[in-house]
Amino acid sequence: MRRAVIVGAGIGGLALAIRLQSGGVDTIVVEARDKPGGCAYFWERDGFTFDAGPTVITAPDALRELWRLSGRDIGEDVKLVPVSPFYRLSWPDGTRFDYSNDDTQLRAEIARLNPHDVNGYRRFLGYSAGVYRDAYLGMGAVPFLDFGSMARAAPALIRHQAWRSVYSMVSGYIRDEKLRQALSFHTLLVGGNPMRTSAIYALIHKLERDSGVWWPEGGTNRLVAGMVALFERLGGVLRLGDPVTAIDTLGDRVTGVRTSSGEEIQADAVASNADLVHSYRDLLKGSRTAQRTCASLLGKRYSPSLFLVHFGVRGTFPDIPHHNVLFGPRYRGLLADIFDTGVLPDDLSIYLHHPSATDPGMAPEGHSTFYALAPVPHLGKFPADWDDLAPILEERLLAEIERRLIPGLRGKIVTRVAYAPPDFARDLHAHLGSGFGLEPTLLQSGWFRAHHRDDAIANLYFVGAGTHPGAGIPAVVAGARATAGLMLGEVK
Ligand SMILES: Cc1cc2nc3c(=O)[nH]c(=O)nc-3n(C[C@H](O)[C@H](O)[C@H](O)COP(=O)(O)OP(=O)(O)OC[C@H]3O[C@@H](n4cnc5c(N)ncnc54)[C@H](O)[C@@H]3O)c2cc1C
Numbered sequence: 001m002r003r004a005v006i007v008g009a010g011i012g013g014l015a016l017a018i019r020l021q022s023g024g025v026d027t028i029v030v031e032a033r034d035k036p037g038g039c040a041y042f043w044e045r046d047g048f049t050f051d052a053g054p055t056v057i058t059a060p061d062a063l064r065e066l067w068r069l070s071g072r073d074i075g076e077d078v079k080l081v082p083v084s085p086f087y088r089l090s091w092p093d094g095t096r097f098d099y100s101n102d103d104t105q106l107r108a109e110i111a112r113l114n115p116h117d118v119n120g121y122r123r124f125l126g127y128s129a130g131v132y133r134d135a136y137l138g139m140g141a142v143p144f145l146d147f148g149s150m151a152r153a154a155p156a157l158i159r160h161q162a163w164r165s166v167y168s169m170v171s172g173y174i175r176d177e178k179l180r181q182a183l184s185f186h187t188l189l190v191g192g193n194p195m196r197t198s199a200i201y202a203l204i205h206k207l208e209r210d211s212g213v214w215w216p217e218g219g220t221n222r223l224v225a226g227m228v229a230l231f232e233r234l235g236g237v238l239r240l241g242d243p244v245t246a247i248d249t250l251g252d253r254v255t256g257v258r259t260s261s262g263e264e265i266q267a268d269a270v271a272s273n274a275d276l277v278h279s280y281r282d283l284l285k286g287s288r289t290a291q292r293t294c295a296s297l298l299g300k301r302y303s304p305s306l307f308l309v310h311f312g313v314r315g316t317f318p319d320i321p322h323h324n325v326l327f328g329p330r331y332r333g334l335l336a337d338i339f340d341t342g343v344l345p346d347d348l349s350i351y352l353h354h355p356s357a358t359d360p361g362m363a364p365e366g367h368s369t370f371y372a373l374a375p376v377p378h379l380g381k382f383p384a385d386w387d388d389l390a391p392i393l394e395e396r397l398l399a400e401i402e403r404r405l406i407p408g409l410r411g412k413i414v415t416r417v418a419y420a421p422p423d424f425a426r427d428l429h430a431h432l433g434s435g436f437g438l439e440p441t442l443l444q445s446g447w448f449r450a451h452h453r454d455d456a457i458a459n460l461y462f463v464g465a466g467t468h469p470g471a472g473i474p475a476v477v478a479g480a481r482a483t484a485g486l487m488l489g490e491v492k
Contacts, residue, residue: 003026004487005265007257008030008031008272009273010464012477013031013463014227015476015480022070022234025487030259033427034240037221037224038273048363049221050310054473055220057213058212063080078216083213086323089325092329117175117179128209130160135160136203142482143453143486144446144468157442162198163198165199166197166201167195169202181331190440191439195335197440218362219359242263244258247279249287253457254269271462273462274429276437276462302431302438303436304339305435309418309419310369313368313413313414315366316366323354324405328348334349338375340381352401367414378434379422390418393418398410437470438450449466452483463476463480467479
């Protein structure tokens with residue numbers, strides 16, 4: 001028997017599926033929703049394409065590798081185009097900072113904010129390169145199954161002062177508060193508070209600098225579609241719109257899955273790409289050890305949720321780049337509100353996505369596609385009535401963008417749709433509506449995170465944001481390599 005079932009067609013699930021199928025394992029992916037992608041779902045409305053989640057595509061080589069496994073080229077299915085600047089960051093006082101991997105331009109931008117920091121940036125880059133080499137290239141695809149593996153990682157973690165936060169580490173090199181924000185906000189893209197997330201996540205800076213920021217023509221949904229096309233060409237089966245209702249166990253083995261349509265699919269191994277709490281609590285109800293794991297998971301810290309407004313607008317905006325961050329007046333206090341106190345702040349920081357800047361095909365001719373995203377406390381910290389709150393927050397986000405970036409915006413909107421924390425909980429079974437799963441703190445990383453293989457059930461595996469190395473496309477693709485390594489070693 002050489003058959004595996006994967007629960008969920010998120011990017012991690014699909015990366016694992018491609019690896020297994022390329023390795024000769026008959027693989028069936030069972031997805032609850034009508035389209036694959038998970039966080040990278042999408043909608044088409046009135047001629048606009050709205051990607052639901054990931055937009056900043058980094059580490060393209062990790063994606064290319066999925067095609068190379070079977071001697072193919074990613075270009076057959078996905079056209080990746082470079083994005084520059086990577087981000088335009090702006091503050092309420094009108095300060096702007098364009099962030100890219102053009103060294104001369106970046107240094108000039110830093111010098112414009114604070115000339116003393118050019119030298120500090122050079123030293124920060126050295127730090128970032130070291131953690132990138134040791135933590136991402138060296139440990140990104142390592143399955144941390146036992147404490148020994150964590151102990152082996154300890155010297156590198158100590159060398160890079162992993163107990164310090166990204167913000168603290170950046171502040172050791174950089175004096176200017178805005179530049180500190182510019183070089184530390186990236187952890188928010190993977191659900192981490194820069195004030196608390198381990199300094200090893202400063203590796204994201206080097207990762208972006210070396211591999212660039214990319215955009216799949218037609219949207220992130222085309223990357224997902226390309227992964228599905230590759231998987232199906234290899235002979236894999238994707239089943240959509242059929243939620244898994246149970247992962248069946250017999251003793252300390254899984255035997256397969258059952259789905260809501262009544263299908264029973266037997267398998268030698270099952271890998272869950274679904275939310276960890278949902279997997280253990282709801283799908284493994286019959287397993288006592290799984291329920292114990294679930295109890296421990298419920299005690300962990302979860303990353304915030306997100307509030308998004310997708311909107312299609314009349315007109316084009318060549319002066320607004322693809323990726324924009326509109327910082328609010330507060331940074332540390334705002335993060336504490338969202339991550340700790342569970343307060344919905346008045347002064348939001350906004351990520352504004354403008355894909356039609358790179359790819360006009362994302363909107364009808366003469367129109368533009370945007371989404372605005374604000375991190376908000378998850379449902380455990382802030383159990384609000386979002387039916388009432390969402391329209392108010394939607395107006396606030398749009399008003400802020402209108403004030404700072406697009407005068408008269410609300411009069412130009414042709415179509416719009418908001419997406420709130422309960423939507424994450426309902427559509428993705430995301431525990432507490434979290435946007436990224438377990439918060440990436442040091443004590444929830446590596447061996448301390450959910451393992452790629454269950455400790456007690458030998459042929460039950462996990463892939464995706466809940467496992468090492470965490471959330472974000474490069475991370476779930478690297479994690480899929482770790483899970484596939486374990487599965488191919490055992491299933492074959
Ligand atoms: C708004 C947003 C913006 C982001 N931006 C970026 C970015 O710019 N760059 C970046 O790198 N990362 C970004 N991320 C993070 C990144 O998108 C995620 O970490 C990553 O896509 C998660 O992939 P995953 O493999 O863990 O699966 P998920 O995307 O979580 O998918 C899990 C899948 O399992 C399915 N499922 C759940 N339960 C069942 C069941 N019972 N039966 C069958 N199927 C089930 C779900 O429907 C879903 O399709 C963003 C995330 C969000 C939410």
